[in-house]
Amino acid sequence: MRFLGLQPRAAYAKSAPPFHETGRNYQERPNLVGRLEGTGRGRVMLNAHVDTAPITDPQAWTHPPYGAIVEGDRLYGRGALDDKAGIAMMMLLAEVFQEIEHAPELLFASVIEDEDSGNGSLACMEAGFWTDHAIVLDGTWPFRAIDSHLGQLWLHFEVPGVAAPSCSWARAVNPIDLAFQKIAGLRAWVDEQNRRMPQWLEIANPFFLSIGEFHSGSWAGSVPERAQVSLQMGFPPPWTPESIAAVAREHLGDFRIGALCTPPHTQRPNRPAELLRAQVDRLRAGEMEFRIQAVTGHCDLRNLRKQDGSLAEACLYGPGGGANPHVADEYYLMSHFVPVAQNVASALLELIRS
Numbered sequence: 001m002r003f004l005g006l007q008p009r010a011a012y013a014k015s016a017p018p019f020h021e022t023g024r025n026y027q028e029r030p031n032l033v034g035r036l037e038g039t040g041r042g043r044v045m046l047n048a049h050v051d052t053a054p055i056t057d058p059q060a061w062t063h064p065p066y067g068a069i070v071e072g073d074r075l076y077g078r079g080a081l082d083d084k085a086g087i088a089m090m091m092l093l094a095e096v097f098q099e100i101e102h103a104p105e106l107l108f109a110s111v112i113e114d115e116d117s118g119n120g121s122l123a124c125m126e127a128g129f130w131t132d133h134a135i136v137l138d139g140t141w142p143f144r145a146i147d148s149h150l151g152q153l154w155l156h157f158e159v160p161g162v163a164a165p166s167c168s169w170a171r172a173v174n175p176i177d178l179a180f181q182k183i184a185g186l187r188a189w190v191d192e193q194n195r196r197m198p199q200w201l202e203i204a205n206p207f208f209l210s211i212g213e214f215h216s217g218s219w220a221g222s223v224p225e226r227a228q229v230s231l232q233m234g235f236p237p238p239w240t241p242e243s244i245a246a247v248a249r250e251h252l253g254d255f256r257i258g259a260l261c262t263p264p265h266t267q268r269p270n271r272p273a274e275l276l277r278a279q280v281d282r283l284r285a286g287e288m289e290f291r292i293q294a295v296t297g298h299c300d301l302r303n304l305r306k307q308d309g310s311l312a313e314a315c316l317y318g319p320g321g322g323a324n325p326h327v328a329d330e331y332y333l334m335s336h337f338v339p340v341a342q343n344v345a346s347a348l349l350e351l352i353r354s
């Protein structure tokens with residue numbers, strides 16, 4: 001950013017409201033916001049995230065996770081798709097837009113913790129980098145923009161058992177069995193909700209429960225002392241993290257709310273998404289139908305605000321296609337980079353001129 005003359009400023013999250021409590025230290029983890037000063041009114045932000053999902057099993061990768069191996073059109077590596085390509089595209093656009101005159105102020109935000117807390121984008125807002133419009137460059141293919149996502153909640157809980165040798169199972173209480181009973185109860189509730197509300201926007205079965213971590217025991221010879229479980233729940237409106245947590249408590253007992261805790265988000269009609277659609281239709285007529293849709297995941301759209309605190313007009317688009325975000329063999333399709341950057345640039349020009 002400095003090289004491009006953007007004079008980046010750092011914005012730090014804190015361990016106090018309005019930030020989501022994560023127990024993490026934010027002191028050496030800046031969000032960076034570069035600026036191109038505008039002559040017009042208002043602000044437009046491009047936003048991409050530098051945090052990545054962890055590597056759970058290096059053995060499962062056919063290419064080294066931090067190798068950035070190029071094979072044909074694919075660039076393999078953790079974060080290649082989600083969201084280093086978004087950061088690279090944001091830098092390319094920052095360079096291109098230096099030439100533009102009569103534009104509103106343009107902000108380029110490189111943020112942390114999009115994958116869970118959203119505290120990075122929130123820190124930018126708290127530091128005064130509000131915006132009227134935004135495109136978040138993250139997680140979408142060239143013919144798709146995202147205006148809505150499910151609510152999400154991470155829950156961590158522990159199930160105590162009564163330990164004993166396996167052969168004395170009759171006087172033991174197995175915490176693994178107990179944990180799965182609790183999860184089965186909550187999953188039955190999720191299934192029931194999907195029967196009652198089988199669709200939200202473009203999402204079929206909009207309630208989900210996914211177990212991401214399960215730790216217990218060390219060998220077959222013992223009933224273990226305890227089980228530790230982390231899971232993610234997704235849900236549509238009118239459910240909120242609070243109302244979902246109340247239901248979960250009935251099934252799981254005590255738990256700790258994790259770093260991901262967001263209400264469902266929707267902003268429809270969505271001006272940046274409509275501008276993208278118009279530009280993609282114009283530039284790539286007949287290639288594929290452009291869709292504006294909701295996703296089962298989440299992103300930082302909820303934290304992007306105007307100066308008066310209301311939601312910025314924002315959507316998720318770019319940096320293009322690939323596969324396997326969050327899991328082994330993540331890759332980005334490099335041939336998408338230039339056309340998708342062109343699509344964003346054209347939409348930004350329209351936004352600036354209108």
Ligand SMILES: [Zn+2]
Pocket residue numbers: 049082083114138139
């Ligand atoms: Zn992402």
